[in-house]
Each structure stands twice: as C-alpha cells, then as structure tokens.
Amino acid sequence: VMLMGQKLLRELLSDIHKAGIFSIVADETRDITNQEQLSICIRWVDEEFTIHEDLIGLVHVEKTDADSLCMAIKDVLIRCSLPLSQCRGQGYDGASVMM
Numbered sequence: 001v002m003l004m005g006q007k008l009l010r011e012l013l014s015d016i017h018k019a020g021i022f023s024i025v026a027d028e029t030r031d032i033t034n035q036e037q038l039s040i041c042i043r044w045v046d047e048e049f050t051i052h053e054d055l056i057g058l059v060h061v062e063k064t065d066a067d068s069l070c071m072a073i074k075d076v077l078i079r080c081s082l083p084l085s086q087c088r089g090q091g092y093d094g095a096s097v098m099m
Contacts, residue, residue: 023089
C-alpha cells in the first residue's frame with residue numbers, strides 16, 4: 001500500500017511540476033489521539049484549465065505557532081521538489097497565527 005501511495009504521489013507531483021505554478025492550502029486539526037495534524041494540499045490548474053486540489057501531506061506538528069507551521073509546510077514543499085518561488089497563493093482555514 002505504501003509503495004502504491006508513493007507512486008501516486010510521484011505521478012501527481014509530475015503533473016504539478018508541468019503546471020509550473022501552484023497554491024498552498026493548509027489546515028491543522030487535532031486527531032482522535034489528541035495529536036495536532038497539519039494537512040497540506042496543492043491547488044493547481046492543468047493545460048485544459050481544470051482546477052485540481054490534491055492532498056500531498058499530512059504532518060504531525062508539536063506546536064501550532066506560525067514558525068512551526070511554516071517549517072512543516074516548507075519541509076513538505078522541499079521533499080516534493082516544489083519551489084516556493086512558484087507558489088502564487090496561500091490559504092489557511094481560520095489560522096489567525098499565519099497572518
């Protein structure tokens with residue numbers, strides 16, 4: 001199952017790289033075990049102008065301050081080879097700490 005997930009993520013990232021630009025959508029929530037989880041989605045448009053919004057990471061975060069969330073997002077972008085210079089938008093659901 002893990003290998004299939006990695007293959008799907010590689011294919012998805014290939015499509016995102018072809019699009020050239022993207023936006024980040026992130027939200028954190030507490031799971032059933034009382035751990036903070038940060039979901040990171042990438043919103044992008046393909047050559048047919050179809051809008052896609054895909055989950056690329058679910059990250060456990062110890063703290064929910066701006067620095068910790070920013071570092072987690074940057075880490076996922078680096079691991080996915082998505083340059084921050086190609087990011088054209090950011091969305092954080094009710095995350096006043098990210099303002």
